[in-house]
Amino acid sequence: MTYLFFFQYLAPSRIFISILIMLSVSGICFAQGYGSLRGNVVDSLNGEALPYANIILEGTERGATADLNGNFIIRGLTGGKTYTVNVSFLGYRTLTQEVKIDADRISVIRIQLSPINIQLQAIEKIGEKYNRPNETDLGLQKINVRDIELLPKGVETDIFRSLQFVPGVQNTGDVSARYYVRGGGSNQNLVLLNGVSVYNPFHAFGLFSIIDPEMINALEFYKGGFTADYGGRLSSILNLVTKDGNKNRYGTSATISFLTGKASVEGPIPEGSFIFTGRKSLFRDILRKFINYKNAPFDFYDFSGKINFLSQNTKDLTKISISTFNSLDQIKNEDPLKADYEWINNIYSAYWFQEWEDVPIYSETSASLSSFTGEIKPNESEAKQRYNKVKDVSFLADITYVSESSDEIKVGMSIKSIKTETKFENLQGTRTNLSDNGLHLNIYAKYKLLRWEDFGVDIGTRVNVLTLAKNKGSVLEPRVNLTFRPLPTIAVKAAWGIYTQDLITLVNDNEIITIFEPWLITPDYLRIPEAIHYVLGMEINQIDNLTISGEAYYKFLKNTAEMNENKASSSDPDFVAGKGEAYGIEMLMNYNRDIIQLTLSYSLSWSYKEVNGWIYYPKYDTRHSVTSNLNINLGNGWQTSLSWFFNSGLPFTQIEGFYDKLYFDDLFFSGGLYGYYLPFTVLADKNLGRLPTYHRLDLGLTKQFILAFTKISLSVNVLNVYNRKNIFYFERDTGARVNMLPFMPTATLKVEL
Template sequence: MFTTTNAVGRLVCFVFLLGCWASFPGLGQAPPASPLARTIRLNNPTGTLGSVLAEISQQTGLSFGYSNDVVAAAAPVRIPAGPQTVKSILDAVLSARGLSYTLLDQQIIIRKKPAATKSKTITFSGYVRDAATGENLIGVTVVQPGTGLGTATNTYGFYSLTLPAADTVRLLVSYLGYQQAQWTASGTGNVRHDFGLPVATNELAAVEVVGSREEKIVQSTRMGTINVPITQIKSLPRLFGETDVLKVLQLLPGVQSGSEGQSGLYVRGGSPDQNLILLDGAPVYNAAHLFGFFSVFNADAINNVDLIKGGFPARYGGRLSSVLDISMKEGNMQKFHGEGAIGLVASKLTLEGPIKKDVASFIVSGRRTYIDILARPIIKAQLRSEGEEGSLGYYFYDLNGKLNWKVSPRDRLYLSAYTGQDAFYSNSRREAGETFDQSSSELGWGNLTAALRWNRIINDRLFVNTHFTYSQYQLDVGVDQSSRYRVNDELRSDRFSLSYLSNIRDLSLKSDFEYAPNPNHYIRFGGQFIRHVFRPGALQSNDNIGGVSSQINTVNRQLGNEANLYLEDDYRLSERLKVNVGLRFNSFVIAKKLYPSLEPRLAARYLLTEDWSLKASYARTSQFIHLLANSGIGLPTDLWVPATARIKPQQAQQFGLGAARALRFKGEDYELSFESYYKPMRNLIEYQEGANFLGNTETNWEDKVTSGNGWAYGGELFLQKKSGRTTGWIGYTLAWSTRCFPELNQGRLFPYKYDRRHDASLVIIHKLKDNLTLSGSWVYGTGNATTLAQGRFSLGNSQDNYQDYGGRNNYRMAAYHRLDLDLSKTKKKKWGEVVNSFSLYNAYSRRNPYYLYLKEGKVDAAGNLEESTYKQVSLFPIIPSFSKSFRF
């Protein structure tokens, strides 16, 4: 059972919630009565239909919309005298004439009642795409104006909308950054129609802050979900000129970076392994390059980014903290196109185009650093000056590819792949006659993913996506040393070699069904089977020292099978209440040990007014894999291991409560949201004191770890401006994250390493001109927790001093804050465009702490020992960078 801890912290969090709640004007008040329920008295109950409608409008402020061909304004009417509701008056004067009406905001739409037909409903379905490229558009709103009935396209751009049958039906299609499209259909049968949306001519429309979806935050049932447009990601400041998806996500409330410059994600008090990162449906187990300073995602190859922090829909599972769902571009179906960039540390190029126009397309994208190439002459010269020959370097690369084929109007195939690798290498040789010393070492890690997906429209209301995926993450460490030397005129040789490998591989088959029977229901269901192959560590060691040989060969391989089924429904219970309710069943089998898990999911939205909504959510989650994280500075030596008969799966519950409001100020739109959460976690694992991934390699990893529980809770405030020449957001998080392990810290509660009480961000993107953009971001965070010695002691007459560390994570580093700036100018060319960007990372050169070390005191001239002190190491001062990107 989950236990409750830190009552004072929860009380403060609750007070914070009440404070934010109280600051929202009108919250908690009863929703206003409908204008149709208002009682009025007509001055002239007998007259024409037009005069009655005009008098209702004068007394109530309501306006009427109708066609003169439908409403005969000169027709005589007679209304009983006395006070009546607006609804009763309209029912009396319109129903008898075969007319119906709908209230939309402050306007009443009058239309003919639909004629009786053989079919009571019509289903409209199809795809919505970019008119220029053929790229499917995700989250496009498709509505019937005047009724409030509508839907949104799914991850593959497909929509299905079932409406009451009528002689003519009009659909309105809208998506931020694109021109709206309208279409009128006639007839009574089901209709298949695809839309092609042109990009909006107003360039400002392409610079949207978080949320490229048309659905307002007030209307959505989902909590903790943010969509990040690629245009925004490319507009923000960058480190070393590299656009980074994950660093943009770190600017959102509830998301932390961990350490200076790191691209890792710590979401709502969780650890990096608790984030499910999907690239075209395939999991990515290590999303970091350059020891965590860059992510593996090339923004030029990405179409859509969704981050879910809480209220997880039932279709997602396997992690406790978040889901990061990234979709690659599909390739331009109309014409050949390319883009790329040249930066200080890396360059990239993306090419896409049709294989057969409107039938098949491709996209390939590559990126590589050239730090090793630029530094090679300097390093070789330095080694030669020390009497050695050799080299030392580091590089990383990414390759993305995707094929897209329209097999038929109802079938579509996608084949996508990604591979990326980091490599650090060092070799040196020193010779003196017949003797020499030679050494080489390599450290490499990388991902490989592949996904084959088949979309099929089974019928106008039922869509299915089946995909087969492969994913691998692997770490390789290699060391080889040899020497030849003389001992008493005898020439001897020694050699030592070590190879260490750790990896995880997944094979997965999954089918997802989407069924839209009517506008009040959107049902999803499906299942998945995953075959996990874990190799936490395989060590080979050979040595021949002084003529004595020894050999170590250990292999640790484990197999696990994971299966799940889910069902969820996005259900509109009334005009004000909408829920997303689901159930997920997970199971994991390893070495004949079965771990079943039943996970209910619920998210609800209640509209107080058209601009205010309350939201609540609950999710139970389980995770069958663990990450053994070494305490350090981001080396890729963290190992993926499974739940076993001894190590139980991680489990969590997350409760959420919040409010959202749509604001309009001086003609521009804003969105304000507040979310609070409470997340108890259990069966977390950590290394035992003093253990690590290479120590005592003959010991099973299960003997090196200990299990415990964790708690995370807090509140997040988010205000964003989504349109206009100046866009941006303000985010603030007040949070707690604690852990308790019986075998660590004497069983006492301690703060998680990345527990931050306060976290704030300010982001501004401003269009100085149509071709000139200035952006900036400022972040502030409470310092990370760390463990420092608080004193020394000795035992008996021993001369050895021992350090007393007190509690785990007993000290806070200095607060972290940083300002980044970027100025980008676009130049139009005959063949395309060029964007020159100049960025300043850490613009006021704040010396933020990276880690602390103990500087031992020295003995002075009088024989007294000086006091030992901790010194701070900072990583990045102000760093200017320049990049040039291009499109053709």
């Protein structure tokens, strides 16, 4: 294993704070005679925010991109001048509007864009995608509701499964929606729903996500090098924002697939809107194909609700949201020789967004409760008991100032009170009961330098004032993310940062399917896990509608909590400290023009773990990965998609042989010594073998049409078109080969009123 010791200990913490303060002071200046433009962009039909909409001032080099709430601000505009504002968004008609800017004032506009009928997209020019040239977005993938609608559906659209199209994201096959980012474990990925941590975001043994894509308006996925806004995980951040509901009229929808049935209702309320969605498992036959045709009485549902209140003041933008999310999974077997399973997620949150009148400042405040309870009840089976309960009460607040030069200063704080309770039994039959609680206080600050069009830098740090674990890690978590354009069509990007994670999970690397991963606070005998990210990237926009980007990364992990497979008594520790590293190269090509969307990606990667001085490949280590996705709008409401996946073989532990092992029932039996022989498996070194390559082709066809006052969408999809027999695993007792999904046609029907 290679270690970059020089870079590992390169932590410029001493000069980091002084640079941040110096930049902040230089950015806070008020120029006389200049004004600002603030606004938000929404869909004209339902009032939903349009994240990442593009706002350009004609005849200038000034512009902005709307945030997740559809809001934007442009500063440093000449007072007393009238500007022509162009607002565009993919799938919507571009809007042009004139706005007069008053000196020393902030002008506010509310923009409504009209969606283009899908049947006309083949013949009518629509808004183009545009990013700010100096945007510090290395490692960030932005996906809006239009992109979500184009995601490959499979059995039904699943956001977690769709992440595999992002280079650097690995999975272990068709049977799990768990994802692994740049050599990190699945427990190192933070999933946020409206800013609240989701601790077990999976249905049915991890086969599907609990997040229904139809309730999502936009998402941001950071696969590394994320800035000081986020913390608490070592590898990635998935930030999901739900829809607000139709602000103009009441509406309902119902969808049925081979897996679930779901429904939603939404509409306006005084000074706001609401939306409620629900999904319930209906059919079990399709799930049997995911688990080698074994019977499992899956039963799950998820429910979400959101109520929003919007300011009617024309001079500021205020939004208050109250939301809830609940999910339940149950597997109850009538046979007492089989185990029962149950998982429950409950999330409640309140959110307040405020853009203050006549000052270029906005703030975000939220309070939330997130809880998870999971249990495996062995009954009379050979399954091992597991029980986990997590309760997370959080309060977050931050404030952002935008200077005349377009620079941004952001400061905030996060307080978390977390309580965990865990019970489990290892393979040797040793039982462990752990209960702990703690308070985590974090302060963060960053400066976003955006005053030059060809250069941008986001520099900041998180300060861990209080940690959940007693053995503290790094007090400072400095982060840097920068972009430089030597030419208008070429951007060079880089990121570096230190990351810590107080919460760990009980993970058994030998499990083929992970039922669920119990969460707990890092034990006192271990230090807090820590990671250092180094990322270098390049983006080329030489040809219209075509973007080619590449990234190279190195990630060093230390103090990772690994399950102690040698624990034999209650006095032995449940975890041992490990370390690891991951590095690789990723390429991504996006082509988007009118009726065609094409995405091609390739990644070459290596990842290693070291536990007790033993180095091995983790089960998700994949050397080569290729994905492609083609979407074509055929017109007249028809749309087709084609997706192809290729991965080199995953590691596995080979069997070297068997022998008959003598077992004794009672060594102290006075009547004599009796024993019996059973076959015993001899295993090779861990994960030195490689499974055959994996590849699969999926096809999809969707038709949208309007019948009376009803909008109908019918999708037909075929998974594994050429019936590739991708291996899942070999059964160790029989040597039988178990494959992943076979050729499988599915269909989904959606009706909207």
